Amino acid sequence: MKRVLGALVIGWAGAMIAGPAPPDRAASAASPLAFPGSGAAAPPEMRLTPLPLRAPEPPDNPGTAEKIALGRLLFFDPILSSTRDVSCATCHSPRWGWGDARPVPIGVGGAGVGPARMFVGPSSLPVLLRNTPTLLNVGFNGLVSGAEPAAAAAPMFWDSRASGLESQVAIPIAMVGEMSGAGHQERDPMAEAVRRVQDIPDYRERFRKAFEPRAGQAVTPEHLAQAIAAFERSLITPRAAIDRFLQGDTMALSAEQQRGLRVFQDAGCVHCHGGPMFSDFKTHYVGVPDSSPGGQRAFRTPTLRNLRYTAPYMHNGSLRTLREVLTFYDGLAEAVTETLEGGGASDRPPLDPLLKSMRLSDEDFPALESFFDSLSDATYDTSAPSTVPSGLPLESTR
Numbered sequence: 001m002k003r004v005l006g007a008l009v010i011g012w013a014g015a016m017i018a019g020p021a022p023p024d025r026a027a028s029a030a031s032p033l034a035f036p037g038s039g040a041a042a043p044p045e046m047r048l049t050p051l052p053l054r055a056p057e058p059p060d061n062p063g064t065a066e067k068i069a070l071g072r073l074l075f076f077d078p079i080l081s082s083t084r085d086v087s088c089a090t091c092h093s094p095r096w097g098w099g100d101a102r103p104v105p106i107g108v109g110g111a112g113v114g115p116a117r118m119f120v121g122p123s124s125l126p127v128l129l130r131n132t133p134t135l136l137n138v139g140f141n142g143l144v145s146g147a148e149p150a151a152a153a154a155p156m157f158w159d160s161r162a163s164g165l166e167s168q169v170a171i172p173i174a175m176v177g178e179m180s181g182a183g184h185q186e187r188d189p190m191a192e193a194v195r196r197v198q199d200i201p202d203y204r205e206r207f208r209k210a211f212e213p214r215a216g217q218a219v220t221p222e223h224l225a226q227a228i229a230a231f232e233r234s235l236i237t238p239r240a241a242i243d244r245f246l247q248g249d250t251m252a253l254s255a256e257q258q259r260g261l262r263v264f265q266d267a268g269c270v271h272c273h274g275g276p277m278f279s280d281f282k283t284h285y286v287g288v289p290d291s292s293p294g295g296q297r298a299f300r301t302p303t304l305r306n307l308r309y310t311a312p313y314m315h316n317g318s319l320r321t322l323r324e325v326l327t328f329y330d331g332l333a334e335a336v337t338e339t340l341e342g343g344g345a346s347d348r349p350p351l352d353p354l355l356k357s358m359r360l361s362d363e364d365f366p367a368l369e370s371f372f373d374s375l376s377d378a379t380y381d382t383s384a385p386s387t388v389p390s391g392l393p394l395e396s397t398r
C-alpha cells in the first residue's frame, strides 16, 4: 500500500508541482488527483514551486555585503527607539524565528525578551493588537507562481496596508506602542533616529561605505531604510525539505510528509496557501475574531514556511499550537455551510467562499503536522551581533 501511494505521489508530484509549466500543460495535467476533494482546481499561481535563491530587490537598492552588514547592526540597535531600549529585534528576534513567540508584542515601556517580556509599571500606551510576523522570507512577500514580483509592491502587515520593505521601516519607528513611545507624537521619530545615528562616527563611516553619501550628510532616512530592507532580504530559507522535494528529490519528504502534502492539497488549503510561499498574499476572512474597532475583518494569508518557529498563530496570536489551528479549521466546515447559505451570525462578514470545499479529518492531523515540518528550515540565520555601534546594551533586544 505504501509503495503504491509513494509511486502515485511521485508521479503526481512530477506532473503537478515540479517547476513552472505553461498553462495548457498545467491544465492537461490536472488529473483528478490534483484536488479531488476541492471541487475546483486551484489557480495556476498557487502551483507549489521552490523558493528562488534570492529575494527580488528594487533596482535602486541592490543588497551589497556592506549594506546588509550595516542594516543588521541598525536592526539590532536600540538607538532607533526614543527610549533607546527597543530595537527591531526586540519583537523580531532570531531566537524565536524572527518573531517574539508572544500572542501580541510589547514595545516601549516593557522589559525582558520574548514570552517573558512585560510592561514595567502601569502603561498608558495603546496595547498592540497584532501578532508579530516572522521576517524569514519576508523579501518574498507577494511572490506567487509564474509572476515576476516587484519588490516595491510587496504587501506588508496582516492587512497589507503598506508596500515594500523600504517604506515599511519608518512605520515601527514612528509607532507609539512599538518604538516611539508616548509624548513623542509631535516630533518626527525617523528624523530623530537619523540624527542619533549620524552622531556615531562608526555609523557615519559605514553609511559612507555602503552608499554614495549626499553632500554633507552621511546618514539619511532613505539610506537607513534601504540598509535595513537589504538586511531583511537576506533572511531567507530556500533550502527547506519541501524545496528539495519540489526540485525533484523525492526522498526529501518522508512518506508521512508526502501523505500530509496530499491532504493539504485535497483539503483545499492550497487555494490560499499555495505558490512558493504557501500564501496567495490576498486577504480573506476565515473567522478568526478580531478585537480592533470595526470588528471582524479579512487578513492576509500568512506564509506557512517555518511554522515550527513562529507560534503562536493567527493575526491575533490566539492559537498556541498547530494542532489548535487544525482543530480550528476542522470546526469551520459547519460554520461555512451556514454562512454561505445565508444563516449564521449577521454581525460578521461571510466566511471566505474558498473555505466552502474544505475537507479535513482529524485522522489527517499528524500527517499535516509532519508536512508542516518539511516547510521549516532549522538552519535559518539565528546569529545576532554581540555589540552595536551605539554601545547600548543588547540584553533586552535579542
Ligand code: HEC
Binding pocket: 075, 080, 086, 087, 088, 089, 090, 091, 092, 105, 106, 107, 108, 128, 130, 131, 132, 133, 134, 135, 138, 141, 155, 156, 157, 158, 159, 165, 168, 169, 172, 173, 177, 178, 179, 228, 232
Ligand atoms: C513592538 C514590537 C515590534 C517592533 C519593535 C518592530 N516590529 Fe515589525 N512588526 C510587529 C508587528 C506586531 C507586526 C504586524 C503588524 C500588523 O500587521 O499590523 C510587524 C510587521 C513587520 C513587517 C511586515 C511583515 C509582513 O510579512 O507583513 C516588517 C517587514 C517588520 N515588521 C519589520 C520591522 C522593522 C524593520 C523594525 C525596526 C525598525 C520592526 N519591525 C520593529 C512588531 C514589531
Ligand code: HEC
Binding pocket: 267, 268, 269, 270, 271, 272, 273, 283, 284, 285, 286, 287, 288, 298, 299, 300, 301, 302, 303, 304, 307, 310, 312, 313, 314, 315, 316, 322, 325, 329, 352, 354, 355, 358, 360, 368
Ligand atoms: C480562504 C483562504 C484560506 C484557506 C482555504 C486556508 N487558509 Fe489558512 N489562513 C488563511 C488566513 C487569511 C489566515 C490568517 C487568518 C487570521 O489570522 O485572521 C490563515 C492562517 C493559517 C495558519 C496560521 C499561520 C500563522 O503563521 O499564523 C495556518 C497554520 C493555516 N492557516 C493552515 C491552513 C490549513 C492547514 C488549511 C487547510 C485545512 C488552510 N489554512 C486553509 C487563509 C486560508
